[in-house]
Amino acid sequence: MNRCRNWRAAAAIAVAVSSWTGASALSQHKHVSDEELLNLLKDAAPASVFAGATVLNMAPDGTMKVVREGNNGWTCMDPSGTDPMCADAGGMEWGKAYMTKGPAPQRLGFIYMLRGDNGASNTDPYATGETPDNNWIKTGSHVMIVGAEAKSMIQSYPRSPKADPTKPYVMWAGTPYEHLMLPVK
Numbered sequence: 001m002n003r004c005r006n007w008r009a010a011a012a013i014a015v016a017v018s019s020w021t022g023a024s025a026l027s028q029h030k031h032v033s034d035e036e037l038l039n040l041l042k043d044a045a046p047a048s049v050f051a052g053a054t055v056l057n058m059a060p061d062g063t064m065k066v067v068r069e070g071n072n073g074w075t076c077m078d079p080s081g082t083d084p085m086c087a088d089a090g091g092m093e094w095g096k097a098y099m100t101k102g103p104a105p106q107r108l109g110f111i112y113m114l115r116g117d118n119g120a121s122n123t124d125p126y127a128t129g130e131t132p133d134n135n136w137i138k139t140g141s142h143v144m145i146v147g148a149e150a151k152s153m154i155q156s157y158p159r160s161p162k163a164d165p166t167k168p169y170v171m172w173a174g175t176p177y178e179h180l181m182l183p184v185k
């Protein structure tokens with residue numbers, strides 16, 4: 001193992017996630033202890049994925065801290081305190097692009113959210129709560145396919161603002177961050 005490379009990888013992840021979870025998410029972030037976080041995350045992905053994943057927690061001051069260094073390329077975190085997830089490298093790039101309002105990354109990514117989410121607007125990626133017209137939707141156990149490379153696949157799924165979260169659907173359709181939501185239960 002190359003220590004220097006590991007350190008750089010961890011730093012890159014921390015930077016990616018602190019921008020991912022900055023701004024809007026930070027203002028409503030619910031801080032959880034490392035122990036609570038590990039408990040929430042352990043059912044967010046298959047056990048074998050979680051076992052080798054890097055775990056990040058957000059400190060009360062908004063900085064990201066590495067709770068556990070992983071070795072399988074996956075990163076688990078809970079950006080809002082209520083949405084535990086595990087992302088591969090492409091998933092992390094996408095999350096960073098979303099939070100920094102940057103262009104959608106080309107790279108295909110995958111994110112597990114097997115505990116479901118706490119609700120999101122299906123039409124406004126930056127909504128922080130339900131309003132009468134922002135198509136709020138809550139999805140149970142699911143996985144997400146993200147990144148511009150997924151575009152041709154995503155096109156064949158429903159992209160209505162009023163989605164049925166029990167079936168595959170496109171979230172944030174027409175934005176650079178549109179992605180496929182695939183319920184798994």
Ligand SMILES: [Cu+2]
Pocket residue numbers: 113117142143144
């Ligand atoms: Cu999700």
